[in-house]
Amino acid sequence: MxxxxxxxxxxxxxxxxxxxxxxxxxxxxxxxxxxxxxxxxxxxxxxxxxxxxxxxxxxxxxxxxxxxxxxxxxxxxxxxxxxxxxLAAEVEAQIARRVVDLISLARKSGRAVGGYEKVKSWLQLEEAEVLVQASDGSGRGKSKLSTPHYGSYIGWLTADELGMAFGRQSTIHGALASGGLTTRVVEEAQRLKMLRMEKTAARAAGKDKRAS
CATH class of the missing domain: 3.30.1230.10 (YlxR-like)
Incomplete structure (x- = not known):
């Protein structure tokens, strides 16, 4: 997939x-x-x-x-x-903690699951509204799961951060059901994306410059 x-x-x-x-x-x-x-x-x-x-x-x-x-x-x-x-780094850290905390609350209320097999099952049963994957996870492994149709994708947390949300050392795959805190998670994750995509682009530009 x-x-x-x-x-x-x-x-x-x-x-x-x-x-x-x-x-x-x-x-x-x-x-x-x-x-x-x-x-x-x-x-x-x-x-x-x-x-x-x-x-x-x-x-x-x-x-x-x-x-x-x-x-x-x-x-x-x-x-x-x-x-x-x-200040910008502190804002990023606080928003990342906010996203982690919201996913953790969703998990405790039964609206979020972590781990490849559980996420795969939720996607197949169409119970997932949002696919969450670690930014530093294997691209090949992440490509095996698809964003829910008309759903959302969050890929801006690290495996360690996503692990904290699910009470583990690290997590690559997660999913959120519709309703509950999901809308708030997506909104906060969008702000985190805005902050972190700039750093990703800067690192990529630096690599390109060194390679030239």
């Missing part, structure tokens, strides 16, 4: 915000919210629940780095603020 059938997600009709780095108005699902802490620090608000006026940046490392470098957080906050070193 070859992977395919991944659906395109239409842009949400939900709330939108303007990115302070790019100036684009985008759905909040594609942005990261930041707030100013009482001591004047810029803090990522991954869950969107921290008090204070939200400052929004697209979920790209380049956009977050630009906002920090150009002092755009202070401009948006209308006050001097401190931006911690490695």
């Amino acid at each position: 070859s992977r395919g059938g991944g659906k395109r997600h239409a842009e949400t009709n939900g709330p939108e915000r303007k990115c302070i780095a790019t100036g684009e108005v985008r759905p909040v699902a594609e942005l990261v919210r930041f707030v100013v802490s009482p001591d004047g620090q810029i803090v990522p608000d991954i869950l969107g629940k921290l008090p204070g006026r939200g400052i929004w940046v697209q979920a790209y490392r380049e956009a977050i780095d630009l906002a920090a470098r150009k002092n755009l957080f202070s401009r948006a906050a209308k006050q001097p603020v401190q931006v911690p070193e490695g």
Whole structure:
């Protein structure tokens, strides 16, 4: 079986915000919210629940780095603020933990399974809405499973991260049923993809440059 059938997600009709780095108005699902802490620090608000006026940046490392470098957080906050070193990396780490935690909760409620055979069974029985595979897993092994028709594919977690979600040392294959937390998992995984695809592209470009 070859992977395919991944659906395109239409842009949400939900709330939108303007990115302070790019100036684009985008759905909040594609942005990261930041707030100013009482001591004047810029803090990522991954869950969107921290008090204070939200400052929004697209979920790209380049956009977050630009906002920090150009002092755009202070401009948006209308006050001097401190931006911690490695802010983009911290955002990525927090979103990755969020995706892991959500998959773990789905597993505990019976809405997610891990392991090749279980995932294969769910796909054959059409119980799976989302196929999840480790970014560092074998391409040959991953190609044996297909994304559910009209379903979604998540491939931005490492085997170790996916293992944490399923209570194992490492996991290559996972699947989520429809309903429950699945929509939230897909949304958070999309933000993680936006952050990690940039790094993947940069590594590929570096390899190409060294090879030339």
